[in-house]
Amino acid sequence: MSNSNRLCEQVPAFGEEDCESALFRAKWPDGFRCPRCGGLDFYRIVSRGRRVFECRSCARQTSLTAGTILEGTRTPLVKWFQALFLMQTGISATLLAELIQVTYKTAWLINHKLRYAIQVHDEGRPLAGDLQLLGDFYARPATNRPLDPLTYRDEPAVAGASVDPDSGELAEVKIKKIVRRDIQSPYVRHRFVRRIFVEACGRGPFRESSHRDR
Numbered sequence: 001m002s003n004s005n006r007l008c009e010q011v012p013a014f015g016e017e018d019c020e021s022a023l024f025r026a027k028w029p030d031g032f033r034c035p036r037c038g039g040l041d042f043y044r045i046v047s048r049g050r051r052v053f054e055c056r057s058c059a060r061q062t063s064l065t066a067g068t069i070l071e072g073t074r075t076p077l078v079k080w081f082q083a084l085f086l087m088q089t090g091i092s093a094t095l096l097a098e099l100i101q102v103t104y105k106t107a108w109l110i111n112h113k114l115r116y117a118i119q120v121h122d123e124g125r126p127l128a129g130d131l132q133l134l135g136d137f138y139a140r141p142a143t144n145r146p147l148d149p150l151t152y153r154d155e156p157a158v159a160g161a162s163v164d165p166d167s168g169e170l171a172e173v174k175i176k177k178i179v180r181r182d183i184q185s186p187y188v189r190h191r192f193v194r195r196i197f198v199e200a201c202g203r204g205p206f207r208e209s210s211h212r213d214r
């Protein structure tokens with residue numbers, strides 16, 4: 001079975017209405033609310049080929065995608081949701097285009113917008129509570145000894161995890177790629193990890209579990 005067929009089989013079977021329901025619940029968890037007058041009642045209508053919600057009080061029209069990265073899209077919501085699901089595998093725009101059957105340009109745009117939204121969301125939610133940090137190298141073969149010299153393929157990264165105080169298990173993990181000079185200087189690296197994981201949280205305690213300096 002090809003890689004693309006295997007990926008396709010993992011995508012949950014949901015339809016356009018399922019996606020609309022999910023967006024509705026995310027946008028208005030307590031029910032529809034008019035963005036102009038706060039009215040609670042609406043008509044569902046089709047305006048210029050788009051499905052919109054029209055306020056019964058002031059006739060203001062709004063859509064599920066207004067004010068989101070999906071605003072103005074002509075691509076069916078179900079393809080956006082499929083793309084979001086497939087992105088967990090670190091998929092390329094070329095393969096995404098093939099799997100959800102859109103042009104490369106559309107796939108690239110969807111990929112780009114979803115990654116941006118995830119990044120913004122992620123940066124707005126720093127790790128909190130008891131944190132553990134680990135500095136290490138991506139792309140380094142597992143057989144390398146910790147003190148082997150840095151090669152051009154090694155990519156320094158730092159991973160931070162918040163730990164559940166009761167169970168001691170990992171609650172949430174963040175990984176950041178960092179530039180080489182930051183990991184070569186313990187002082188700079190320490191300041192860096194404090195900035196992204198601790199000062200952003202506004203609290204400690206902070207424990208660096210282990211690292212590989214050279």
Ligand SMILES: [Zn+2]
Nearest residue numbers: 034037055058
């Ligand atoms: Zn209104």
